[in-house]
Amino acid sequence: MNPPAPGRPFLTAQWRYLAMLNYVVAPELLQPRVPAGTELDLFQGHAFISLVAFRFLDTKILGLPIPFHRNFEEINLRFYVSRDTPAGPRRGVVFIREIVPRAAIAALARWVYNEPYVALPTTSTIEPDNDGCRVGYRWRTDSWADLRLSATGPAAHPPENSHEQFITEHYWGYGTDKKGRTLEYQVAHPPWRVWPNTTASIHGDTVKLYGPTFAAILRRPPDSAFLADGSPISVYPGEIL
Numbered sequence: 001m002n003p004p005a006p007g008r009p010f011l012t013a014q015w016r017y018l019a020m021l022n023y024v025v026a027p028e029l030l031q032p033r034v035p036a037g038t039e040l041d042l043f044q045g046h047a048f049i050s051l052v053a054f055r056f057l058d059t060k061i062l063g064l065p066i067p068f069h070r071n072f073e074e075i076n077l078r079f080y081v082s083r084d085t086p087a088g089p090r091r092g093v094v095f096i097r098e099i100v101p102r103a104a105i106a107a108l109a110r111w112v113y114n115e116p117y118v119a120l121p122t123t124s125t126i127e128p129d130n131d132g133c134r135v136g137y138r139w140r141t142d143s144w145a146d147l148r149l150s151a152t153g154p155a156a157h158p159p160e161n162s163h164e165q166f167i168t169e170h171y172w173g174y175g176t177d178k179k180g181r182t183l184e185y186q187v188a189h190p191p192w193r194v195w196p197n198t199t200a201s202i203h204g205d206t207v208k209l210y211g212p213t214f215a216a217i218l219r220r221p222p223d224s225a226f227l228a229d230g231s232p233i234s235v236y237p238g239e240i241l
Contacts, residue, residue: 009235099118101121148201
């Protein structure tokens with residue numbers, strides 16, 4: 001459940017048409033990246049990484065729109081952790097790499113949250129219809145790579161305790177600041193509807209961005225894939241644990 005967030009958000013936006021490709025990985029691959037004070041969050045005993053691509057729309061920083069930096073794509077590679085608190089577990093994500101097309105956005109995210117952002121050219125195509133939706137996201141290092149997903153059937157909120165709910169309902173972000181301390185921040189949004197009936201693929205070289213180990217995983221067919229409709233979101237200032 002997404003708890004209420006006090007105070008003023010640092011960033012507000014809409015995240016829309018989230019293509020989510022999910023891969024089972026060995027927990028020991030991720031363990032060195034787990035921030036202190038958190039632990040890997042597993043689903044039915046399995047650790048997952050997700051390649052997630054979406055449209056970032058109507059972006060505002062401290063309530064103010066930034067000219068030419070409101071609408072863009074983001075593509076991120078992430079995994080899942082949780083932290084025990086007196087109020088219950090806080091389930092969150094840790095980012096391995098995040099791509100946006102604007103250098104200023106990447107620089108701000110690195111400065112405020114020390115997140116692993118890079119600025120690269122990106123494009124997207126969104127083709128909704130009565131039978132579902134087709135999306136494509138592209139990014140360029142030395143050459144173009146792309147993620148394509150086709151969803152059919154009606155979108156619906158995922159069942160309680162389902163895999164789709166596990167992937168979409170992590171409402172915290174965790175990272176490490178420049179001094180090695182764990183940073184925690186809240187990402188508030190309502191539960192998303194998903195299209196679970198999808199076909200998905202990735203084409204192009206991902207070694208330069210993710211290294212050979214993660215690139216080899218991304219060359220496999222995903223263990224699951226779905227499209228989430230998204231919603232307005234609010235990202236709150238981080239706190240050092």
